[in-house]
């Protein structure tokens with residue numbers, strides 16, 4: 001599907017009055033999570049530093065000729081920051097469908113590459129929630145891209161990557177987003193294959209921004225790790241359902257700041273990435289992921305997106321499919337449960353994307369969650385599922 005006029009369907013929660021989250025969705029850096037001996041250096045392994053993954057994507061899109069030479073072909077299920085860099089380049093965006101496990105529909109992707117008219121300059125493939133797409137599938141897509149003169153961009157924003165800097169890739173560009181894992185103020189990285197044209201060198205951040213980064217890191221390191229027990233702000237009445245807006249958006253969203261495109265990540269962020277204990281981070285995330293998975297088995301009205309998880313993949317978040325977006329999502333948001341949901345999507349006929357826009361919740365499983373935070377979130381989910389089932393029974 002080609003999108004000449006980018007038309008987004010966006011959930012507008014402004015009428016719902018959701019409180020802010022009671023538990024941080026991303027980790028904070030902690031003294032106990034650091035090691036003094038540095039991890040392998042990303043720059044020595046060929047990674048360039050960017051302020052965020054979205055700006056690394058911009059550099060990759062630009063080097064691939066997105067906008068100038070052709071369209072971006074991206075997954076139909078996406079967050080806005082995956083597309084913003086293409087919109088900043090005034091590029092046409094095409095979407096390819098995904099199956100229920102969020103694997104690309106290769107036949108549809110191939111059909112778009114072969115389509116006459118606007119050529120495809122680059123194909124973006126994401127490893128959602130840290131679950132790696134199968135190497136054979138990546139190889140198949142790489143071969144298709146090569147055959148049609150398109151660049152392949154591998155989006156590892158949901159993958160730790162810092163623990164596998166040398167991991168080979170069939171892609172021309174690989175992008176990742178280390179701040180999501182180490183809790184730094186910013187941080188994105190890009191690696192180009194020798195056959196791809198490397199983007200221009202990034203400039204260092206101004207001193208004020210550097211100071212802000214170090215202050216943020218030092219404050220977090222000095223703060224106490226466990227949050228106090230949480231009191232639920234839930235009211236008895238359900239909030240209004242909110243609305244869904246259908247809008248054309250020709251440029252990038254407010255989450256994209258063009259002046260950061262050419263900037264390196266902060267030195268504090270790069271330091272944290274080098275000094276975070278990656279093995280204990282991975283183990284803690286897997287533990288939380290499995291806790292969610294086991295808890296959800298006993299609940300009705302929801303299920304894990306993935307029935308199984310490969311232990312070598314470090315999870316970014318726990319993806320949960322829910323049957324009734326209203327009231328379950330609203331109830332949880334009203335209680336301050338930290339939930340992310342990609343409910344602003346460029347429109348496409350993809351059934352998976354259409355359903356997941358409202359029904360796929362992203363729940364935190366990061367290393368910085370305490371037992372009490374985890375217990376509270378699981379309790380809220382259990383209660384909300386129970387209430388939703390009771391309401392269905394009395395309806």
Ligand SMILES: Cc1ncc(COP(=O)(O)O)c(C=O)c1O
Pocket residue numbers: 052053054055079081082126155157158176177187188
């Ligand atoms: C799959 C995916 N790709 C790319 C990005 C952009 O990463 P960043 O937040 O580092 O700009 C995100 C952002 O969350 C993402 O979820």
